[in-house]
Amino acid sequence: MRKSLVFRPALLRPASEDVMAAQGIPRGAAPSPRIAELHEEAEKLFLRHARPAGVLAEIPAEEFLDVFRGEGKNEPGAPLEKIAPRARRLALFAATIGEEISSAIQGLFEANDPALAGMLDSVASAAADRAASLMEERYHQYLAAGGDAGPGTETLAYSPGYCGWDITGQRRLFARLKPEGAGIALGPSCLMRPIKSVSGVLVSGPAEIHVFAPDHPFCRECRAPGCRARAEKK
Numbered sequence: 001m002r003k004s005l006v007f008r009p010a011l012l013r014p015a016s017e018d019v020m021a022a023q024g025i026p027r028g029a030a031p032s033p034r035i036a037e038l039h040e041e042a043e044k045l046f047l048r049h050a051r052p053a054g055v056l057a058e059i060p061a062e063e064f065l066d067v068f069r070g071e072g073k074n075e076p077g078a079p080l081e082k083i084a085p086r087a088r089r090l091a092l093f094a095a096t097i098g099e100e101i102s103s104a105i106q107g108l109f110e111a112n113d114p115a116l117a118g119m120l121d122s123v124a125s126a127a128a129d130r131a132a133s134l135m136e137e138r139y140h141q142y143l144a145a146g147g148d149a150g151p152g153t154e155t156l157a158y159s160p161g162y163c164g165w166d167i168t169g170q171r172r173l174f175a176r177l178k179p180e181g182a183g184i185a186l187g188p189s190c191l192m193r194p195i196k197s198v199s200g201v202l203v204s205g206p207a208e209i210h211v212f213a214p215d216h217p218f219c220r221e222c223r224a225p226g227c228r229a230r231a232e233k234k
Contacts, residue, residue: 001091002057003142004182009050011134012097013043014126022122035119042119046127051098054135055182056091056202064090064201067176070169078164079212080201087205089148091139093157094179095131096197097124124196132157132198139202154207159200160190164218173199 017027019039025031031039059067061084068080084090101124108117136155143149160169170190177199185193192199203210214222 001142003055003138005054005056005095005135005138007052007054007131007134009047009052012050012052012127012130013046014123014130018126018129019119019122022126023119038116038119039123041116042123045104045116045120046101046123049098049100049104050124050127051100051183052096052127052131053098053182053184054093054095054131055177055179055184056093056135056139057177058089058091059176059201061085061087061090063176064092067092067172068165068169068201070166070172073166073168075164075166075216075218077216078218079216080158080163080165080203083158083203083205083209083212084201086209087203088153089143089204091202091204092173092177092200093132093135093139093202094174094177094182094184094192094197094199095128095135096182096184096192096194097127097131098183098196099194102195128196128198132159132200136202140204143204149204152207153204154210155202155204156210157198157200157202159198162222164216170199173201 016039020031021027023035064084068084105117105121105124108120136157140149140155143155149155158165160173161167167190170186174186184197187193
């Protein structure tokens with residue numbers, strides 16, 4: 001199965017607390033009137049300029065493990081090595097907010113409006129994270145419609161650069177997925193274009209396969225902790 005998806009920008013509008021967190025404002029803290037005003041303006045620009053799209057393609061566990069091992073640079077004990085074989089279904093994915101949003105951010109910097117540019121960047125980054133969540137939801141719905149994601153099944157995304165999966169894993173992922181049709185390309189340094197893009201694998205299976213102790217060496221440097229809570233809140 002391979003599916004190309006186009007989303008309405010409103011579906012990816014991130015929660016205010018996620019945007020504020022990206023701005024360095026603690027969750028639960030009320031932003032100043034000026035910050036709130038910037039956020040409102042940035043949201044309008046996001047809805048105007050975002051062009052969300054994505055693609056996903058199913059892959060057998062054995063083939064995924066070859067993609068995952070990539071260039072042999074993963075951290076020892078990377079959880080996906082054990083999670084993937086226990087999954088019921090797997091799909092590679094890539095999603096983007098589009099190039100136009102990056103151009104809008106750059107235009108604001110060039111117009112000497114760094115405050116609004118920074119806020120729009122935070123909105124777009126949080127929206128890219130939301131795109132990964134939306135890919136989880138769409139794949140789970142697809143599986144559920146076919147009777148392959150019943151009660152107790154969780155579908156979660158894992159991306160290169162996290163959980164011990166080296167960022168160079170993008171190369172084999174892109175070679176297998178070929179997301180260029182969705183407007184997503186990979187540069188020599190494994191940086192995606194458009195910049196506000198996400199990629200990885202969607203893992204669907206019993207909820208317990210996603211739970212692992214965050215005590216690996218790479219967990220200490222993780223920029224997005226909460227892996228256990230992510231599985232439990234689904």
